[in-house]
Amino acid sequence: MSKMVEVRWHGRGGQGAKTASLLLADAAFNTGKFVQGFPEYGPERMGAPITAYNRISDERCPIHSNIYEPDYVVVVDATLLSAVDVTGGLKKEGAIIINSAKSPEELKPLLEGYEGGVYTIDAGKIAEEEIGRNIPNTPMLGAVVKVSGVIPEAEFFKDMEASMHHKFANKPHVIEGNMKALRRSMQEVKGL
Amino acid sequence: MSIRERLSGNEAVAVALKQIDPDVVAAYPITPSTEVPQYFAQFVADGQVNTEFVTVESEHSAMSACITATAAGGRSATITSACGLALMWELLYVASGSRLPVTLAVVNRALSGPININNDHSDSMGARDSGWIQLYSENNQEAYDNYIMSLRIAEHKDVLLPVMTCQDGFITSHAIENIELLEDEKVKKFVGEYKPEHSLLSGEKISIGPYDTPMFYFEHQYQRARAMVDSKKVILDVSKEFAALSGREYGLFEEYKMEDAERAIVVLNSTAGTAKAVCDELRANGEKVGILKLRVYRPFPMEEIAKALAHVKAVAVMDKAESFSAMGGPVFNDVRSACYELKTRPHIINYIYGLGGRDVPTTDIKIVFDALKEVVKNDKPGEIYRHVGVRGV
Numbered sequence: 122m123s124k125m126v127e128v129r130w131h132g133r134g135g136q137g138a139k140t141a142s143l144l145l146a147d148a149a150f151n152t153g154k155f156v157q158g159f160p161e162y163g164p165e166r167m168g169a170p171i172t173a174y175n176r177i178s179d180e181r182c183p184i185h186s187n188i189y190e191p192d193y194v195v196v197v198d199a200t201l202l203s204a205v206d207v208t209g210g211l212k213k214e215g216a217i218i219i220n221s222a223k224s225p226e227e228l229k230p231l232l233e234g235y236e237g238g239v240y241t242i243d244a245g246k247i248a249e250e251e252i253g254r255n256i257p258n259t260p261m262l263g264a265v266v267k268v269s270g271v272i273p274e275a276e277f278f279k280d281m282e283a284s285m286h287h288k289f290a291n292k293p294h295v296i297e298g299n300m301k302a303l304r305r306s307m308q309e310v311k312g313l
Numbered sequence: 314m315s316i317r318e319r320l321s322g323n324e325a326v327a328v329a330l331k332q333i334d335p336d337v338v339a340a341y342p343i344t345p346s347t348e349v350p351q352y353f354a355q356f357v358a359d360g361q362v363n364t365e366f367v368t369v370e371s372e373h374s375a376m377s378a379c380i381t382a383t384a385a386g387g388r389s390a391t392i393t394s395a396c397g398l399a400l401m402w403e404l405l406y407v408a409s410g411s412r413l414p415v416t417l418a419v420v421n422r423a424l425s426g427p428i429n430i431n432n433d434h435s436d437s438m439g440a441r442d443s444g445w446i447q448l449y450s451e452n453n454q455e456a457y458d459n460y461i462m463s464l465r466i467a468e469h470k471d472v473l474l475p476v477m478t479c480q481d482g483f484i485t486s487h488a489i490e491n492i493e494l495l496e497d498e499k500v501k502k503f504v505g506e507y508k509p510e511h512s513l514l515s516g517e518k519i520s521i522g523p524y525d526t527p528m529f530y531f532e533h534q535y536q537r538a539r540a541m542v543d544s545k546k547v548i549l550d551v552s553k554e555f556a557a558l559s560g561r562e563y564g565l566f567e568e569y570k571m572e573d574a575e576r577a578i579v580v581l582n583s584t585a586g587t588a589k590a591v592c593d594e595l596r597a598n599g600e601k602v603g604i605l606k607l608r609v610y611r612p613f614p615m616e617e618i619a620k621a622l623a624h625v626k627a628v629a630v631m632d633k634a635e636s637f638s639a640m641g642g643p644v645f646n647d648v649r650s651a652c653y654e655l656k657t658r659p660h661i662i663n664y665i666y667g668l669g670g671r672d673v674p675t676t677d678i679k680i681v682f683d684a685l686k687e688v689v690k691n692d693k694p695g696e697i698y699r700h701v702g703v704r705g706v
Contacts (some may be wrong), residue, residue, distance in 0.1 A: 146489045150319040159488035162345075162431065162670070181491060183586030185452070185484050186674045 125178035126271045127188045131207050132197035135167040141197065141258045142173035145265060149177045151280040152272050161187060170205050177271050193269050196220060197244075197257055202228065208235040218264050218310070220244040220257050225312040240268050240312035247309065251302040252295065259299050263306030278303070315493040315559065322450075322485035325457040325492055326392070326418045326478075327352035331362055332500035333464065336387030336507070339367035339378035343397040344430045345482035346420035350392055372397040376404035376415070383413040384521040386512030388464070390415070394482055395422035398436045402443070408475045409444030410537060411522050414467030415475040417445070418460055421582065421633075422482040423669040431670020432482040434582070438634040438643045444537055446476040446544055447611040449581040454492050456480040458561055459608075461495070464504045465551045472544045474537070481583040483670065495559060503558055541612045548609055565614040567606040568621055570596060574603030576685040577622065577659075579648055580631040581607040584666070584673050588631075591678040602682055607644065615651040622652055625659040627688040629681045633667045641665075641698045660694040664701045677702045 128145065132138025139160040146158030157176040163169075174191075176182045192215040196207050199221040208217060216238030219228055225239040232239065242264040244257035252259065266272050281303060285296045320328065327349050330338065340350035357366040365382075369375045372393050379389040393401065398419060408415045419437050423429040437447060446466060450456040456478065463476040480486060495503075511519055525533055545565065552563040569589050571577060578588050585606035595602045605621055622628055630649070632642025640646065645663035652658045664681055667673040680701055688694055700706050 143489055146319065150491065155491050156319060157488055157490050159484075162483050162487070182590075183451075184590045184675065185481070185488070185583035185586050187672045189674060 125176060125182060126193070126269060127191045128175040128177070128193045128195060128265065128269070129188050129191040129211075130173040130175075130195045130197065131201050131205055132171055132173070133167075133201070134169045134171050136197050137256060137258045138171055138195075138197045139173045141195070141261055142175050144258060144262050145175050146177075147284065148262070148266070148277055148280060149175075149272055151284070152276050154178065155181045157182060170201055191215065193218065193265065195261060195265055197261060199223075199228070202231040206233070208232050211235060211237065213237040216240055216268055218242065218261070218268055220261060222246065238268070238312065240264065240310050242306055242310045244306060247302050247305050251305065252298040259302045260306035263303040264310040267307040267310050274307070315495060318492050318494050319489050320453055320492050321348070321487050321489050322453040322456045322480045323348040323420065323487065324352060325453040326460055326480075327356070328494060329457050329460040329500070330390060331356045332495070332497050333388075333390075333461070333504050334362045334501070335364055335390045337365045337367060337379065337382035337389040338391065339369050339375045339382070339389065340391050340393070341369050341372050341375050341397060343372070343394050345422055345432075345486050346392045346394040346397070346418070348486070349418060349420070372400040373404060376401040376408065379415045380404060380408050380411065380413055383408075383415050384411065384513050386509055386514045388507040390417070392418045392420070394420045395424055395436045398440060399424060402440070405440055405443040405445060405475075407522065410533070412473040412537070412540070413475060414464070414473055416460070416463045416467055417475065417477040418456075419477045419479045420482045420486045421479050429669040430482075432484050432633075433668045433670070434479070434633040435635070435668075437477060437479045438632075438636070440477070441611055441643060444474060444541065445611060446472070446474055446541070446548070447609070448476065448478045449608055449610060450478065450480040450485070451583060451585045451606065452485050453480075453488070453490050454561070455608075456485065457492060457494070458555065458559065458563065461500055461503065462551050462555050462563070464507075465554075466544065466548050468507055468509075469544075469547045469551070470510065472540055472547050474540050474544060479582065484583045493559070493561075499558060503555070545609070545612050545614065563608060565609045565617055566621070567608065569604040569606060571603035571605060571621060571625075573601055574624075575601040575626045575689060576682060577603045577605055577625045577628050578631060578678065578681060579605045579607065579628060579644065581610065581644065582633070584631065584633070584678075587673060587675055588678050591675050591682065594675075595682060600682070610644070613647050613651070618648060618651045619655055622648070622659055623655050623657070627685040627694075628659045628661045629664050629685055630661060631664050631666055631681070633665075635665055635668065639698075660688050660692075662688060662694050662697050662699060664699050666701045668703075671702050673702060
């Protein structure tokens, strides 16, 4: 279990943080890992803060609880930085990845003195330009894979392309945009 | 070769149902089990199963439809949670009392009130005396495996009792995890065809579920209770056959690092996994701790549990349901009673935990193991009926 990576996602209901956590689980599963992907269910409604989780490891993880000391935190909506203790329990050897046009330096003051890595990615802009809609899932996923190194990049691309061909069999035109969004997010993530 | 997949617990049960292709599925949606009939309805719509899918107007009707379909000679199944199971209550007893092998996938959720959609075991624990066999599942894999085995257990001529297979709502029902699926044809072959000895459509002149006078009712109840006792052997036999097919072994319970354990936790469903992880951590520090994970709660493996706990100094039984008896939860009372005839028996305390979806982190399990250390040190149980993870106590 030494290699287990734990990820906590913060988003708002309707933004797809849960879907993103399931996408990451899928991608890791496809590269041979054991995965867990699960949301924390509360009184869900559009716009309310929600949390989702991933555990990724080489052996099956028997623990079935929320994650209190994650290796990585992903913030899908930067307005949560002042509403939720996003860095709570986050390991200082780890990192936080925030969907924002701002630089890591600009956001650091909002992170309660967090000493670990701080990364930002303008996922909304990339999604709008490449996919045509502000759905930040795909670029966020790319940034997480880049920063965490939890999945080898070449395998990740190959697998994502294959699963998109499967998923969007009836909408081939969106595949290219999604793949471009993934590539761009991995290049444009700031703080590396 | 099994199929490597990643599915949520709900998907796992839906896939099992698809592979089994029962004659009748009757279900009414309720969180967190709704996805199972939802996925299954898609299989029906896509022509992947031949099942008659009955969209009933309540859980009471769902169980009624399953009872009548099974009495007619069909294989029937349903899925529910919480208040849905509560609404089935009257019919649960009719199913087992009529000796009809209905199978029910329960996705455990707290009973109202106050209303809560999250996990605990108050629903299925309340049904523990209804004459249903109960199997509990740590994760999606066990929910899938247990469900496939449940038909064989229920339909066995020495049993003929309905079976409910339980897993934790949201915690495993909505968590995507790796799973090894069996091929469709293997599952179909394993469950075989349902051929009841008696059924309403067989042409025999019989009646099922008529008035039972004082001349016979008691004997029928005795037979039903006897079948529950006898089902233990059938559960083990079916599990052995399943192990040969899947490579996954199941007993009445799982003993995890129990051989030389001085302190043990008895627990069922998803928290058993969390407890195992804590057990590993404490073992690495030289602490002699173990986990007894209950799989079969009804029939209750009385002698086997007593034997498994006889050498332990202190045991904590975890209950994810209150029974409001003022003397602890249901699993605790059964485990403690089972150990009464032991010459030397462990101190046994009870922890109520995780009600209404309260998360159960590894730190809660550590608190319990630490408390057991005190019990061993003092050679006294101290307070017997305890709570962990609740504020203000």
